[in-house]
Amino acid sequence: MILAIDVGGTKLAAARVTPEGEIEETRRAATPQDADAGTLWKALRELIGPLSAGVTGVGVGCGGPMEWPEGVVSPLNIPGWRGFPLRARLSGLFPGLPVRVHNDAICLAVAEHWRGAGQGVRDMLGMVVSTGVGGGLVLGGRLVNGGTGNAGHIGHVIVEPGGGPPCGCGGHGCLEAVARGPALTSWALAHGWTPRTAADPDHPEERAVTARMLAADARAGDPAAVAAMRRAGRALGIAIASATHLCDLELVTIGGGLSQAGELLFGPLEEALREHARMGFARRVRVVPAALGQEAGLIGAAALILAADRY
């Protein structure tokens, strides 16, 4: 039995996964906010304790950046862990067992290749478009780690080179700076979008403007919301065209909250992609929504152990 762990800024999740890759039992807990390293570790231990009997390996997806493959993690959204030796600590709990830690976006890509929309595909990019934009590369049927475990960072492919918006990475014009959820809503607000739900006094919890609200308003025909989705979709299409030419991709899967937007996002994405991916070999690329839901991270983490020959 494998223990799979998914460490995120808002929630911790863990599961017992059978050797066949089936999730047997899952537990979730809120990630302690503003907590120190010890409190966070205690919360994770309490979560996984009841799942640990008979475990033969531990796979972990965690927000980056991290030192890889050492698994010393500094997740952007978990300030209490800076240089936290997650892999070593888990090895202490499970002495002698294989423990692997990888970037959460990479685990999502691995999951889609292993059990999702990318099954049987040799060359794919698994993307997640949400608060950030990330991904993982599978080429020749195997996960590409890159020298530091950071291959697949499509969020920092350049889509607006000349004075594009500033990015959290310190650069500008990155795909993430254009297409991450908060960038979309900011752009829409600055271009005349007035969120409908935010004006509803019965739902004060929705005063925070979200990409989900933007997508809903775009579906309802709000011009600025439609334009914002179009801008993000085209940026995604341009970045995917670049990645397809560079890596000779057959498939791109897109998961994360924004991928729920459907045709409003995928329409402009396809338009820009087909405009730019013109080499014969590049025209075969297909872009599809990710097939797995909220358990994808756990499935990918389990694959790090159960299919370690490929991932």
Next chain:
Amino acid sequence: MILAIDVGGTKLAAARVTPEGEIEETRRAATPQDADAGTLWKALRELIGPLSAGVTGVGVGCGGPMEWPEGVVSPLNIPGWRGFPLRARLSGLFPGLPVRVHNDAICLAVAEHWRGAGQGVRDMLGMVVSTGVGGGLVLGGRLVNGGTGNAGHIGHVIVEPGGGPPCGCGGHGCLEAVARGPALTSWALAHGWTPRTAADPDHPEERAVTARMLAADARAGDPAAVAAMRRAGRALGIAIASATHLCDLELVTIGGGLSQAGELLFGPLEEALREHARMGFARRVRVVPAALGQEAGLIGAAALILAADRY
């Protein structure tokens, strides 16, 4: 003894290469122009005939596109070969021996990794900037082919998404459309460059405007020539930043005629690269001139046989 072959639009080259990767003997011939498939094949046979004794394998670099790994080639610059079964024909000449055919840009990248500036590097992109812009990817110490043998096409990474110049691939804003030699000279002429050498009646053979002349005039301080080199350098830097983020590269090598331009090209390249490659892991990337000269294509072709486990 390995037979290495390099098929280009202007010249054919072939060599006997020892098992240690040393070139023992090289022969070259002009590629017959406006020739039919049979004439081209005859020229190649005559070139390799004297090199064929005791050969145990044949490696070939050829201009793309091609059906890979079948080696059915349709080089852009050799109109007489459209769907020519180069690999099968060579297998007919060398029955029972391994014959491999790959894209010429990939052979150059392989050569730099095997015997050039990329020796010992795990993750690199080998580029060539000349009449076209191409490349090959080595990740995790192994050549990445991609599903159709076309991985490494950095020339079609998008660097000017909004209305960039049209590209030979049918798209627009590709790196190749900006940074290939003929694009540079056209841009410079349109922006006020008057080639000095072209005005010299004593050198009528240099009436054709070349990127070499542009580089010379840039070195002499011609403002439009300098601006053209700067434009190409920045486009290269942007594309390399994108590739570095996506593939977690440690090294990029640049060969081809334009790479001779030195600081005039590499200065703006580094400036744009450092402006855009800001993720911690991406800052380590180094960009260096290719180390091998005109025999690089043959060396890479030989590696397809002599180091087939990696390439």
